[in-house]
Amino acid sequence: MNAELDEIDRRILAELEADGRLSGRALAERVTISRANAYARFERLMADGVITGFTARVDPVKVGLTTSAYVAMTVRQNNWRDLQAQLRAIPEVRHMALMGGEFDVMLLVRAADNDALRRVVLEQLQNIPGVLSTKTFLIFEDVDNPASRHLG
Known part of the structure; x- marks a missing residue:
């Protein structure tokens, strides 16, 4: 089953893909939503399996x-x-x-x-x-x- 993603979800994902170390506050500021909304959306994206984890990119x-x-x-x-x-x-x-x-x-x-x-x-x-x-x-x-x- 694919999760329903709106434009804000997609912007959150793009920001996290660019910098997976963003704090909730910084993420909210970049996407221009409240911290509570950013946190709730982040938790939903994790629970739905859209965000599957975080990793460091290493130069081989x-x-x-x-x-x-x-x-x-x-x-x-x-x-x-x-x-x-x-x-x-x-x-x-x-x-x-x-x-x-x-x-x-x-x-x-x-x-x-x-x-x-x-x-x-x-x-x-x-x-x-x-x-x-x-x-x-x-x-x-x-x-x-x-x-x-x-x-x-």
Whole structure:
């Protein structure tokens, strides 16, 4: 079920996506509503599962993950849950998506270097039962699109 969002809800979400550390008071000021209204809407958005949590965005290169790649996989499609659990156990796998189209699964893999990336792909991913093939797309530069964070 999708939550009913009005323009104020969307502005609250956009502000929180831009700065998840906003206080209730600052959020209310930016959206130009009362603090009580901002708090009530925030609580509703959390309870409805629209806001699913908060996290810090970390520069992978600055923490030693200098090589990144998208890894597309073709898999036997009979057990996505088991495959998901096995992929979650690989720390270098930072994101996974079940896809429609040419590939079945797309992974974002961040590793210390090319050798570490090679080990993940050739020794870990390709040894998972049900993985039929992989195709690796090296990322030369990550570019964040701040506009994509604004809803509506």
